[in-house]
Amino acid sequence: MKTRFTGTAIACMFLFISCASQVDSYRWARKKHTIKAYKEYLKKYPDGKFVDDAKENIAEILAFREAMRSDLTEKYRQFLKDYPDSQFSPHVKRKLFCLENKLADQDGNVYNIIIIGDQIWMAENLKVAHYRNGDPIPNVTSPDEWKGLSTGARCVYDNEERHADTYGYLYNWHAVTDSRNIAPEGWHVPNDKDWWQLDMHLGISRLDMILGASNWIGEDEGGKMKETGTMHWNSPNTGATNESGLSARPGGMRGNNGHYEYIGTGAFFWSASMTGFDFPWYHMLSSTSSWIYRHYHHKNCGFSVRCVRDETI
Numbered sequence: 556m557k558t559r560f561t562g563t564a565i566a567c568m569f570l571f572i573s574c575a576s577q578v579d580s581y582r583w584a585r586k587k588h589t590i591k592a593y594k595e596y597l598k599k600y601p602d603g604k605f606v607d608d609a610k611e612n613i614a615e616i617l618a619f620r621e622a623m624r625s626d627l628t629e630k631y632r633q634f635l636k637d638y639p640d641s642q643f644s645p646h647v648k649r650k651l652f653c654l655e656n657k658l659a660d661q662d663g664n665v666y667n668i669i670i671i672g673d674q675i676w677m678a679e680n681l682k683v684a685h686y687r688n689g690d691p692i693p694n695v696t697s698p699d700e701w702k703g704l705s706t707g708a709r710c711v712y713d714n715e716e717r718h719a720d721t722y723g724y725l726y727n728w729h730a731v732t733d734s735r736n737i738a739p740e741g742w743h744v745p746n747d748k749d750w751w752q753l754d755m756h757l758g759i760s761r762l763d764m765i766l767g768a769s770n771w772i773g774e775d776e777g778g779k780m781k782e783t784g785t786m787h788w789n790s791p792n793t794g795a796t797n798e799s800g801l802s803a804r805p806g807g808m809r810g811n812n813g814h815y816e817y818i819g820t821g822a823f824f825w826s827a828s829m830t831g832f833d834f835p836w837y838h839m840l841s842s843t844s845s846w847i848y849r850h851y852h853h854k855n856c857g858f859s860v861r862c863v864r865d866e867t868i
Contacts, residue, residue, distance in 0.1 A: 581605040588642065590616050619643045628654050652868070653678075660739040661687050668864075669800035672756035674749065675864040677742075678802050680723025684709065686735035692726070698813025702855055707733045710857055712807050713815050721787065722806030722818070725857030728835045731825045742862040747828035747836055749863050754847065757799055769830075771846045778845035781822070789819040794845025801861075803840050809857030823858040 577600050584592040593609040600606070615638050622630040631651040635644060649670040658666045660683045667678040685691050686707075695701045695708040707730030712718040730737055731744050738744055745753075751764055757776040764772060778794030780801045785792055787804045807818030817823070819842065826836035834851035837858055841848065852858075 577603050577605070581609070584609065585612070588612065588616070615641055615643070619647070622647060623650075626650070626654075649868075658739060658742070658862075661685050661689070667802075669802075670868055671753055671799050671801070673867040674752060674756075675866075675868055676745075676753070676801060677862050678800060680804070680806060681726075681737070681860040681862060682719050682723040683737065683739075684724070686733060686737060687740060688735050690735055692730055692737065701727075701809065701813035701857070702811055704729065704855055707731075707737075708857075710809055712809075712818050718806070718818075722804055723859055725806065725809050726825065726860055727857055728825060728854040731835075731860060732827055737860065738862040741866070742864050744825060744827040744860055745863045747826050750826055750836075750838055750849075753799075759847075769850050771844070771848050773845075773847050775845045777840045777847040780847070781840055787819070789842045792842050805840075805842060806859045808859075811853035811855035823856075825858045825860055 580596050580599060581603070584596040590613050593613050596603070596609050597606060603609075618634050618637060619641070622634045628651065631647050631654070634641075634647050635651075638644065641647075653668050653670060656668065658668050658677060660666070660681070662683050662685055664682055666681075669676050669678040683692070684694070692707055692709045695704065695710055696714045701708065701710065704727060707727065709724045709726050709730060711724055712722060726737065736743075751761075754764060754773065754776060755761060757773075757779050759773045759776050775794050775796075778796050779798040780803045781792065781795040781797060782788065782802045782804050783792070783795045783797050788795065789805070803822045803824075805817070805819050805822045807816055807821060808823040809815050821842070822840040824838045826838065828836050830836060830851045832851070835854060836849065836851050837856075839848040839850070
């Protein structure tokens with residue numbers, strides 16, 4: 556028996572298909588949650604069922620971009636007030652936390668902080684001149700004295716104090732692990748576990764961490780840590796996006812022979828952890844790579860220090 560479709564039935568069928576297609580189109584745009592995706596929906600369905608929703612979502616994205624561009628407390632607060640259930644709200648709350656909670660060390664230096672995953676990191680290099688109990692960390696300028704040290708010391712690249720505000724101080728590992736504590740109250744120098752947590756949050760797998768135990772690791776994770784541009788980094792500053800907000804700068808290092816090297820090309824950061832060969836671990840970022848170099852070196856080298864908060868968020 557043949558089935559006959561009336562004009563009304565056919566119209567209803569096409570309406571159903573059109574509605575289903577419109578719903579799929581809006582779901583796709585919602586999944587992408589970009590201005591481009593919503594505009595594509597509006598262009599295809601200018602009188603569609605979800606026009607108002609699409610326009611509201613575009614307004615939300617523009618408000619988020621404006622808040623991020625200004626990076627001001629009042630802009631973040633206004634965004635949270637206007638869009639309390641936005642998918643951007645967790646990120647905005649973290650940015651607001653960092654703006655409202657600066658870190659002060661025992662010398663009164665104030666640092667920006669950044670939330671990465673569950674960790675809270677300093678977004679600048681340490682430049683403290685005293686341990687937590689008030690004892691001074693000796694500033695050693697002589698190469699001969701530096702290479703013979705078995706106690707904590709600090710220095711500034713090329714012994715020029717002007718570098719301290721830009722790159723912080725360089726510390727030997729004896730200072731990093733001194734029981735008087737170089738880190739501010741409630742913070743500590745990151746150990747290998749802390750660095751691994753950061754690296755894996757940025758995209759490095761645990762297997763890559765294990766296989767690359769003392770080598771170049773990752774692909775673009777180093778770039779995610781580096782400050783962008785060439786104001787401080789030498790060109791080409793490969794792969795630098797600063798996606799993490801860590802804003803790493805190339806403060807160079809001081810070798811265990813007391814000589815300074817690599818300013819502009821390398822950022823060296825101590826780990827508080829030791830290898831089985833009595834050498835401490837460190838992380839290095841390069842101007843010519845987006846990878847991370849994880850290796851170990853002599854305790855008398857002078858590297859930069861970033862601290863991480865004891866409590867996670």
